[in-house]
Amino acid sequence: MIYLELFLGFLRVGLFSFGGAYSAIPLVRDIVVQYGWLSDDMVTYIIAVSESTPGPIMVNMATYVGSTQAGVLGSVIATVSVVLPSFFIILLIMVVLKSILKNVYFQAVLSGLKPCVIGVILAVGVYMTARSFLSLSPSFSFDLKAAGLTALFALVYFGSRRIKKGGISPILLIVFSAVVGIAVYGI
Amino acid sequence: MKLLFDLFITFFKIGLFTFGGGYAMLSLIERECVEKHGWISADEMATVTVIAESTPGPIAINCATYVGYRQKGFTGAVAGTLGMVLPSFIIIYIISVFLDRFLEITWIASAFRGIKLAVGLLIIDAAVKMIKKMKKRPFPLAVMLTAAAAMLAINIFSLRVSSIVLLLAAAVVGLAAYFVRRAEAKRKEGAE
Numbered sequence: 001m002i003y004l005e006l007f008l009g010f011l012r013v014g015l016f017s018f019g020g021a022y023s024a025i026p027l028v029r030d031i032v033v034q035y036g037w038l039s040d041d042m043v044t045y046i047i048a049v050s051e052s053t054p055g056p057i058m059v060n061m062a063t064y065v066g067s068t069q070a071g072v073l074g075s076v077i078a079t080v081s082v083v084l085p086s087f088f089i090i091l092l093i094m095v096v097l098k099s100i101l102k103n104v105y106f107q108a109v110l111s112g113l114k115p116c117v118i119g120v121i122l123a124v125g126v127y128m129t130a131r132s133f134l135s136l137s138p139s140f141s142f143d144l145k146a147a148g149l150t151a152l153f154a155l156v157y158f159g160s161r162r163i164k165k166g167g168i169s170p171i172l173l174i175v176f177s178a179v180v181g182i183a184v185y186g187i
Numbered sequence: 188m189k190l191l192f193d194l195f196i197t198f199f200k201i202g203l204f205t206f207g208g209g210y211a212m213l214s215l216i217e218r219e220c221v222e223k224h225g226w227i228s229a230d231e232m233a234t235v236t237v238i239a240e241s242t243p244g245p246i247a248i249n250c251a252t253y254v255g256y257r258q259k260g261f262t263g264a265v266a267g268t269l270g271m272v273l274p275s276f277i278i279i280y281i282i283s284v285f286l287d288r289f290l291e292i293t294w295i296a297s298a299f300r301g302i303k304l305a306v307g308l309l310i311i312d313a314a315v316k317m318i319k320k321m322k323k324r325p326f327p328l329a330v331m332l333t334a335a336a337a338m339l340a341i342n343i344f345s346l347r348v349s350s351i352v353l354l355l356a357a358a359v360v361g362l363a364a365y366f367v368r369r370a371e372a373k374r375k376e377g378a379e
Contacts, residue, residue: 086245112358115331119337125311
């Protein structure tokens with residue numbers, strides 16, 4: 001049943017998204033691929049939409065997947081279930097478990113979790129970047145135009161930091177890449 | 188009732204005006220909850236940040252739940268969290284109804300082909316910023332690199348392994364490392 005799948009799927013995302021907004025991306029990719037809800041391309045688009053609209057990426061992705069898979073009710077279920085774990089964990093910590101934050105075993109678990117999350121996010125970023133111009137299976141292919149554009153975007157995004165402190169914002173990069181996309185791939 | 192409404196509206200505003208998520212929201216939350224309404228102290232704000240970093244879920248939602256509960260118990264927590272989530276829910280819901288059809292329009296599809304190339308860079312950037320803040324000791328670095336290599340392999344070879352498996356493994360490794368450190372400290376103590 002789709003509602004149950006959405007509920008369990010996004011509960012899992014909400015429960016394991018340690019370490020900030022981007023940690024939800026690998027988890028959402030996991031479940032949408034597992035259930036066949038979205039293509040990899042579509043996941044990328046939703047990340048871009050999430051970056052350009054207010055609110056946490058995790059919530060945005062849950063709402064989008066829920067809505068496209070099962071309408072309003074689906075989006076409500078997915079959104080509620082992605083928020084539920086952190087909601088109850090915060091309440092639990094406030095009410096009974098304040099000392100868990102200082103617990104040595106809890107801290108030991110976190111000392112493994114935190115760097116792992118960073119590694120996973122890094123790998124997903126590298127993979128998503130490379131995949132847009134490079135393919136190894138079923139056969140090797142290389143899209144020179146896409147690779148050139150990616151290099152251009154990287155130059156603009158990271159290079160702008162040498163000119164202005166903080167550089168351009170993610171939203172500005174998305175707008176820029178959209179304009180370049182239209183110019184290169186046609187109207 | 189007035190307080191519940193205030194909590195809801197304040198977090199609705201925060202949810203509406205924070206783009207990109209995460210730490211960008213913290214300054215707005217601090218301004219609203221600490222300076223303007225005095226709902227929590229600056230000290231508590233720091234505690235919330237620590238709690239948020241050690242628990243799953245977006246920091247903004249963690250803050251909304253915390254402040255709401257502190258002010259008005261369970262209903263307050265619901266009001267704050269709901270207010271925080273609602274703006275993005277409404278906006279994304281509207282987008283989700285149209286996006287598929289929009290993508291059939293050539294120029295929009297072209298725009299997204301460009302955008303697609305930039306999104307990976309944003310994710311890499313987020314990871315690099317996290318690495319910069321990380322303690323550069325052998326243990327976290329080794330875990331980070333192993334996780335990155337494993338995740339890359341999972342993606343490249345389309346393995347059916349969830350990233351949750353990696354997280355759980357890392358949690359176990361973290362615990363194991365702690366026990367090893369403790370055993371070593373004890374042995375040293377014994378030697379002295």
